[in-house]
Amino acid sequence: MTFKKDFKQQMVPEWEKDYMDYEGLKRILKEVKSSKQTTYNRSLHHRFSIERALSGIHMHGSNHQVEGDIEDQVIDVKTLEQDGSKQVYETNFQKEHEEGGQAESRFFQKLDEELNKVNAFYKDQVEADKHEATLLSKQVEALVAFRVKVKDPDQGLQQMTSTSKEKMDQNHQQKDSMGGTEVDPVQQASRDTHPEEEAHKNYQRRDPMEILENVRIDNATQSPISTIKSVFTDSNDDELSFNKEELRKIEGQLKLVFIEFYQKLLHLKDYSFMNLSAFSKIMKKYEKITSRTASMAYMRVVDNSYLGSSDEVNFLLEKVESTFIRNFSNSNHKKGRKLLRSKMKRERHSITFFTGFFSGCFVALLAATILRIVSQRLMQNKVGTFYMENIFPLYSLFGYITLHMLMYAANTYYWKRYRVNYPFLFGFRPGTELDHREVFLLTTGHAVVAVLCFLINLQLEMNQNTRSYKTATELVPLSLVVLVLLITFCPFNIVYRSSRFFFIKCLFRCICAPLFPVTLADFFLADQLTSQFQAFRSFVLYICYYGLGERSRRESKCQGYGFYNGLYVMAGVIPYWFRLAQCMRQLYEDRDMDHAINGSKYLSTIVAVIIRTAFERKKGSTWKVLALISSVVTIMLNTYWDIVKDWGLLQRHSKNPYLRDKLVVPHKSVYFLAMVLNVVLRLCWAQLVLELNWKPLHKVAITTFISCLEIIRRGIWNFFRLENEHLNNVGNYRAFKSVPHPFSYYDDKNDKDD
Template sequence: MKFGKDFKKQMVPEWAEAYMDYNGLKRILGELREYKQSKQHPSVTSPRDFEQKSSLSGTLGGGRDVEDQVIDVNTLRRDGSKQFYMTKFLRQSEEGGELEVTFFTKLDEELNKVNTFYKGKFEEVKQEASLLNKQMDALVALRIKVKNRHQDSSSSGRRDCVDITMPLTRNTSAADTSGTCELPLIQQQCQIGEVEHMRQLIEFKHDNSREVFHTYDYNRDPLEVLEGVRIIHTLESPISTIKGVFKDSKEEHLSFDKDELRGVEERLRVAFIEFYHKLRLLKHYSFMNLSAFSKIMKKYEKFSSRRASRSYMQIVDNSDLGNSDEVTNLMGRVEATFIKIFSHSNRRKGMKLLRPKAKTEKHKVSFLSGFFSGCSIALLVAIVLRIQAQKLMDKKDGTQYMENIFPLYSLFGYIVLHLLMFSADIYFWRRYRINYPFIFGLKRGTELSYREVFLLSTGLALLALGGFLANIYLAMDLSGRHYKTLNQMIPLGLLILILVITFCPFNIIYRSSRFFFTWTLFRCICAPLYPETFPDFFLADQLTSQMQALRSFVLYICYYGLGESSRRQRKCHKHGVYNSLYFVIAVIPYWMRFLQCIRRLCEEKDLKHLCNGLKYLSTIVAVIIRTIYELHKGKTSWMVLALLSSAVATMMNTYWDIVVDWGLLQKQSKNRFLRDRLQVPHKSIYFAAMILDVILRLAWIQLVLEFRLPSLHKMTVTTIYACLEIIRRGMWSFFRLENEHLNNVGQYRAFKSVPLPFSYNDEDDDKED
């Protein structure tokens, strides 16, 4: 793979604009090469080439370095402190000199840009390191205090202890030599192993000044260290949210119990993992840009027949970008600290948490996906042939049977289609370098690839189609009518199997992804009691497009609750409880999104969330009126209300999709009617998506006006509408994540924000000042 492609592939997506413009510099060198080739025949050696070779030979023999005669790189100061570089090309009068001046001007711009960005990020790392240092001091003191309280409660008077080998100032006594002690825990520690885990901490050097993640001073009383320290509660659970409503502050005094210590350790563990990830990305950023500068200078030497690489690379190596040893040393200290404190000196376990292995594509996933796809297609053909052979749709009993059985299996069809769309989204997110694992907050190395999602969809399709074919065979074949009870239980058995797999606690079938889904679903259901995150919004929006699938769940309850074998669907619609659930289940996803918007409105005080909430409220009204009209056919008044409410909701939702969620139709954009930044190079894709979104949003008109389509059954029309809405949602998902990714790119957000457990009174005073 050429370096240019590898360089682009290895970029941190959110930092792409902060990398050196390697391709732009290559274009300038390409123009230089074409110019030089046009001025002389490649087979003839020009006098200048001869002079340069002679000069080079003289240099190798001990003469003056020819590089000093090509460029002169100056290090300047801007605004008194900001360092930048300016290169003077000394052979501007020669042929092609203007292009070479342009090249070095562009090269300096890129070096200054990259160096400034790296220095700024490193300053952020330094500040975070200092903050983590204070947090670790508090953690160590809290550990000692909790242990001290535990020992005080479990024993009284004298304790057996071991004198640990650490530089402590101790007050010795005769009792010390006997193996017992009466000194406080701070001066003489018991349980040597646990205390040793607290000792190794982080240090690094920068600009000749030493900043240290120092070792906790065990001569100090933990109460002194913890004085003014409070626990920060981030309202991460319904109970903490309810408590936060009745309390003015989200901070509480330390209680010094084990549960509190366990929670603090977990939060700091996550903070250390994220901090280490920042260091890794920063080091990789430095390495890739240094490689890019080295490669482009080698190309310059090749195209211009001049030697200027060494002198320029000396400047690059001496810049902040080239001094990455500080980051490397800090990474080593972080590793040692994390392994000691958070993984009990188990290096393999600690490094597994700090450096999770990247997922590798497995051949069996591709094989099984292909196998399941082929089997699903074969089963689908078999079902169609079976229906045509027995002419089920021409018989009254067959039509009635299909009306009863098809809604049960359509649930699986909606899920399969949604998984297929999500698989396609992942494929295009990866193709256009949209960092979806970071946006969703997925644990590194656990995200599903598009092949794995496709495998799940084809596996589910195989189960559903196999069950459907078995249902038709047992119901219509004379020999299969003896298994009537078994035939009726096949759909329910499939549903139970899928639910068991989804919530199974064992490490099978992508457990981490299943847990992430169920936890996010639980947070959606509990809205607004949990703080809202992007996965919560995203999943709730997906559920709004699965109205018919959710109603199929209610249909299962009614079918198997009534206990009759025929005309169940008609009887369900005459059942009061079913009709109530038929209303409620369709409204629940929109209500969850409404509550999420209210939560964000209260937290961020942004009226945009109020408008978004009103949009979902209008959709709730439209869904309720449309459902009433569906159950009370022939009433013109309900039809007019359904048209008006649905039209208002459609206009609001379409505007929000295109303008807010996708960020398109921006005024004064350099891409007319779009936005400034586009991940997809073909602009026509965006215009086609906007038009298609409007058309698919209007598909509900058929459900209300019911245009006469003699070849299509009402059940078929409803299924097609539900499938079109799922397809629209899949298209929406791609552009929604693209817009979110570009927002992160605009602010260079490549890390998730990890809340720290402790706050200090002096920090509060600084904020007030």
């Protein structure tokens, strides 16, 4: 792998603009090389003509001009001070008067800009991490005091004070000692390396119980019950409850804070290493092209800069690791390091093998099913038509799920290709996210099982010899549903358990909306469910067939039940209610009117779905007009919100006309094509209202086809929605999860209020 590809892959996507512009510098070096080649050829031809005219002897010599042997004659790098503490580097190129020297001068000017940019960004990040380390030290101190209070709440205060002070005095006498759990090395690091924080010297010498007097616990993960309580009570008046359950929650939350902070420090260390390597590589290329020995002089400046000389990140890494091991893994170094360092995903050849195997099986089974239907002419006889009208809707559920999984596999592929950091945006635990190969494996496996069950059902139903096994035939679709549910909710560590549990957690939060705070993964899943409203209605059909006894009569009498009709309407409304409830929760928390407008969009969709369902049941020109009007209004609102708000396109004053300033896909035509497709596929949603005298089988086929188009539209929406979220995230440099601290101090809170 070349350094260019490795440098690109090692970048933190959210910091990409703040890495050294290796490609830009290479382009300037190409200009330098081109000018050098032109100058050399012209000089060689001129000297050859003179020598030949004077002596008739051909010139033989070196192909390289020997100049610039002395480094000081090539460049002179000056260090300037700005704002008292900020260092800025400026290089004076000494050979600008030579032919081609202007390109080299531009190279060093660009090189200085990149060094100053990288240096400033690195220093800002280190300063922020030092401040966060100070806050973490106070969190650990409060945790230690909380542990003491939980383990021995009746112990005398004076006795604990003297004991804790004796331990602290012993720890302060040891050089770089980690000591007991009462002394936090992160705070020690802050005292040793930051003179401005000497005021905190006496902070750790206080009694642990005295610390808890100014501390309150922040509940980061709210349950539905706590949310309801917070509406009627003031959460600021809650007192500390010193019990083991509360301690366990605090330890878990603070553990996540340490893990995320440690990962950030690791990425910052990699940032420094990769940029230093990039400067070294580009200077070697410069020497190779120009034959000037300027690399050593410039790299000496780079090594002496803050980027190359600061060792504070390594120091913080050691202290954070030591603190974490002592306080969260019972001094077990192996266990502590395993928790701190994220797991790297290994590419397994078995995934590729089984994906190909299931794909081949799916194609073969699908071909066998089509041949079976055509050979028996099921579409042309009454028995076959009746069978397809009643049984096909049951299996269409699995077709919707398969298509949606296939679109998600394509999404993950293109997100990874264009460096959209979807694992971070969704909040996956590092190493547990599924890539496109794994999602495609699940998709093909699910499709094989679904088509196989449909073929078995078809064989048992249409074969004269097996029609006596009517009970077994009718239970095949139900068995498939049970199998899928068992695999989804299986508690054992099989079939990507962490991803399944993450999906279940998000689904539960969608169902309980608006009682939970809304994350991106929650409303993203709820948006997926809005495109699966036909799948929800398929579940209602299962209830009718297997709950109301319709399977035994094999007649489509579900619409005659008022209970079924009520569930049928609710099934079309439920996924849109999830998003409406989430918008209500976001409006309550953020006080942003955009959430109210977004919620009105889903409210209009609910109204349109109810009117359309009434039109399907009652018919009539009045219901048809109402259905058309409500559908058109909903389509207009949703289309505008998709393109302008969710995708961030059609910006008037954008550098890219009618798009947005930042794009991850280099081909702009892709965005215009996506906008057109979104409008067209949205209009297909209204096509169901325009039904005329459709035959029942035709209605089932058209409904299924339009539902599949909606799933495809959602898959296209997914890519650009997350791309827009990623670019907004990049602008704020949010490359890591912001895990709230479990403790907050009253003095800190007052400072923030002031």
